[in-house]
Amino acid sequence: MENDIINIQLLQLVFAYIFVLILLFIVKQKEIGHKGEILLASVRMTIQLVAVGFILEYVFANQNPYYSILILLIMEIFAIYNIYGRVDSEISKKMKGIIAGSMFLGTSISIFFFVLIVVGLDPWFRADYFIPLSGMLIGNSMTGISLGVNHLIDGFKDNKALIENYLMLGAEPETAVKEISNRAFYNAVLPTINSMMGMGIVFLPGMMTGQILAGASPVIAIKYQIAIMMGILGSVTLTVFFMVNRGARTFFNSRKQLKI
Amino acid sequence: MFKLENVIFKDILNIEKIELDKNLVTAILGSSGGGKTTFLKLLNNMITADQGEIFYKDKNIESYDPVALRREVVMLPQDPEIFKGTIRDNFKITEEIADNGISKNLNYKELLEKVSLSQNLSDNAENLSGGEKQRLALARVMLLEPEVLLLDEPSSSLDKKTEEKIIQMVVDYVRENKRTLIMVTHSPEIAEKFADRIINIEAGRITD
Numbered sequence: 001m002e003n004d005i006i007n008i009q010l011l012q013l014v015f016a017y018i019f020v021l022i023l024l025f026i027v028k029q030k031e032i033g034h035k036g037e038i039l040l041a042s043v044r045m046t047i048q049l050v051a052v053g054f055i056l057e058y059v060f061a062n063q064n065p066y067y068s069i070l071i072l073l074i075m076e077i078f079a080i081y082n083i084y085g086r087v088d089s090e091i092s093k094k095m096k097g098i099i100a101g102s103m104f105l106g107t108s109i110s111i112f113f114f115v116l117i118v119v120g121l122d123p124w125f126r127a128d129y130f131i132p133l134s135g136m137l138i139g140n141s142m143t144g145i146s147l148g149v150n151h152l153i154d155g156f157k158d159n160k161a162l163i164e165n166y167l168m169l170g171a172e173p174e175t176a177v178k179e180i181s182n183r184a185f186y187n188a189v190l191p192t193i194n195s196m197m198g199m200g201i202v203f204l205p206g207m208m209t210g211q212i213l214a215g216a217s218p219v220i221a222i223k224y225q226i227a228i229m230m231g232i233l234g235s236v237t238l239t240v241f242f243m244v245n246r247g248a249r250t251f252f253n254s255r256k257q258l259k260i
Numbered sequence: 261m262f263k264l265e266n267v268i269f270k271d272i273l274n275i276e277k278i279e280l281d282k283n284l285v286t287a288i289l290g291s292s293g294g295g296k297t298t299f300l301k302l303l304n305n306m307i308t309a310d311q312g313e314i315f316y317k318d319k320n321i322e323s324y325d326p327v328a329l330r331r332e333v334v335m336l337p338q339d340p341e342i343f344k345g346t347i348r349d350n351f352k353i354t355e356e357i358a359d360n361g362i363s364k365n366l367n368y369k370e371l372l373e374k375v376s377l378s379q380n381l382s383d384n385a386e387n388l389s390g391g392e393k394q395r396l397a398l399a400r401v402m403l404l405e406p407e408v409l410l411l412d413e414p415s416s417s418l419d420k421k422t423e424e425k426i427i428q429m430v431v432d433y434v435r436e437n438k439r440t441l442i443m444v445t446h447s448p449e450i451a452e453k454f455a456d457r458i459i460n461i462e463a464g465r466i467t468d
Contacts, residue, residue, distance in 0.1 A: 161337070165337060169354060171327070171357040
């Protein structure tokens with residue numbers, strides 16, 4: 001098997017943008033709107049990836065733990081602001097803090113466990129492994145926590161009377177919101193579980209595809225894919241668990257009264 | 261048992277002074293939106309007054325753990341929510357809420373009969389009618405055997421005959437077991453017939 005990577009020429013890459021043009025054409029013809037958003041997304045993606053490409057080139061060539069940690073922090077901060085933007089309702093300062101804390105704590109535990117124990121990375125900061133693996137864990141946790149926050153807030157809004165009923169009977173706030181918290185947790189983890197269900201049959205995951213394209217043996221690629229899926233599951237589970245657990249309390253005041 | 265002094269809650273309630281005695285049936289009458297529900301919620305510590313003080317058993321309500329207080333002073337809202345599952349589940353969840361603090365003087369079936377429900381314990385509680393749900397919720401409160409029962413229009417979805425029967429049952433229970441009942445009602449007849457004391461609340465103020 002040839003292991004040579006086919007380098008896409010710039011002109012060929014330009015052809016890939018035809019897909020964006022197709023989308024823009026459909027959107028215009030059907031008067032769906034959001035043309036600006038599509039254009040912005042395409043431009044942003046291009047600029048962001050080109051910039052990241054150059055940065056990674058530099059970081060990979062100059063391996064250093066500070067660079068790896070700095071990039072990890074930048075990814076975390078971007079992910080946290082992305083979550084704030086994705087939440088449909090207004091979120092309290094306290095809740096924002098809990099989201100940030102849960103992301104940092106949940107992803108850090110998972111990343112370091114994953115790179116040190118599962119992959120056995122040596123040195124641990126080897127950027128060509130550390131950064132993409134961290135990115136996948138952070139990205140998926142970001143999606144999970146966004147879903148979790150939205151479901152938690154909606155759960156409180158939709159079940160205000162039920163929660164109050166529990167409290168009036170003398171229930172602890174944790175008991176009153178147990179079902180809502182559990183549902184928010186499940187809904188946040190569900191997409192990860194679903195993607196595991198379809199993996200390998202319905203679709204070939206991105207990481208595995210990337211490794212195969214880069215010349216890796218499918219068996220090695222599969223081992224990595226299984227490992228990363230477990231890592232993602234762990235990271236999403238931990239971040240959402242921390243967020244739901246602490247976040248639910250922000251809806252009550254010190255007198256255990258519902259604030260919404 | 262309760263003493264309220266200069267209590268203000270937003271522009272809904274403004275009470276200069278009132279005392280509510282132990283082991284009595286107190287009825288609260290008044291137009292809708294006048295602050296009756298807010299009054300009950302203050303006693304159950306579901307809300308906190310902006311100004312003034314509320315005493316329960318001679319201690320400021322703020323000095324109690326809110327959950328411990330709510331287990332002694334249980335409130336039934338006007339449109340109670342039924343827990344998912346069967347009628348038995350509703351009782352079981354209520355028991356869990358009480359954290360094993362139930363003396364088991366009353367069993368589930370007896371409770372259902374007390375509130376004139378003939379359904380089986382295994383029936384889905386969500387299929388009950390509005391009035392039946394209200395009675396199940398009342399049975400849940402009675403399962404907890406609280407010292408003080410705060411009932412917000414407990415019979416609003418019932419016909420007149422059932423209403424009298426249910427209120428009579430609650431009042432009998434309260435008197436037999438030396439409990440305290442504070443009940444918001446829309447009906448002056450019910451108040452006259454069952455209450456030891458009637459309080460009128462209009463536009464957030466006690467009028468007599």
